[in-house]
Amino acid sequence: MRIGDCWFDPTNGELKHQRDDKRWHLPRAELHVLNTLIAHQGSPVSKFDLRGGDDEYPPLSDSSVARAVCMLRSYLGPEHELLIETIKGKGYLLHSQTPSKSAKQASPRWRYCYWRWLLSAGLALLVMASLYYLNHHTDPTPSEPVANQVLYTQSGQQLQLMLYANSRTNNQLLMQQAEVINQAMQTCNTTIWHEVYASLSHDKQVLNMTLRGESKGQSVVRNLKISDARQPKDFINKVWLQGANLCG
Known part of the structure; x- marks a missing residue:
């Protein structure tokens, strides 16, 4: 299935850019979100429905869904990132064709999505570092009396x-x-x-x-x-x- 300038291979879970032959093997969250959007192409899909979940994998969090959408837009590139539209109060919608907006108008939105993802990743690393410190630095030994x-x-x-x-x-x-x-x-x-x-x-x-x-x-x-x-x-x-x- 073609999405913008990319070809989506659902069997291998890959997006292939047709211009430079770049391939992205999609992580679980991105693959699940894209498959769900394709199944409801042309109609808004709520964040709750995009979370998914089954006997094998737990549901995604809302932040994981938002991050997956950001990454999919970055894969599609600034020319076609608007193929995945945010519908306020409803969720996300996958268009069959890119809406008629210039790349200059789309680019700031892509940058915002990219930097929001970086901020989320930075916060996650900070939390992991804090947990590591707490787990590997025990309380100091009380002083012994002389x-x-x-x-x-x-x-x-x-x-x-x-x-x-x-x-x-x-x-x-x-x-x-x-x-x-x-x-x-x-x-x-x-x-x-x-x-x-x-x-x-x-x-x-x-x-x-x-x-x-x-x-x-x-x-x-x-x-x-x-x-x-x-x-x-x-x-x-x-x-x-x-x-x-x-x-x-």
Whole structure:
């Protein structure tokens, strides 16, 4: 069957350009859309009917139908792309003869179709790249504490003290603060806290503490930041302890 300057071979699913003998083996979507348009030549065919689908292949999406029409028009060339007309609100119609419009009028429409297809392909590649990244880049491994100590209250209740630092060297100041926290917890008869996390800022001017525990059947979290720019450091002192009430 002749379509514009091309000959369509439905058996092999090919379009052959008669001028330069170029051949296009049509992908499934383009082949299905063209066969359906030929079967209803001269009448509009809705996008829904062009989607098709059977026991072997699932239906095409609306975007796949639109992309297939764009590619078929590009195969036919700017002189005959209007053989496949868009009927607003109805779908697409295959003419038996190219409507009488000059190639100059048809060309911008072909370019628009081509660039829309490129945009769709680019978006699809972006989605695939994002999925690949998510599947091959797992979440970073949580930092391991530089030290893990068990603290005791007066009643023998246990809680965990975990110290975090940028490295496992030169953490003398952090260890000193851990001893002060240990002594402070020993003054408590009982405590609502189960875990204490401590770390120093990069400039060692701020001691960060996070306490996690349970009170009245509900989880409790408390965050503390203690600043001290003096030398030597005295982050935790008696006055601060009285106000902070680490026992909870």
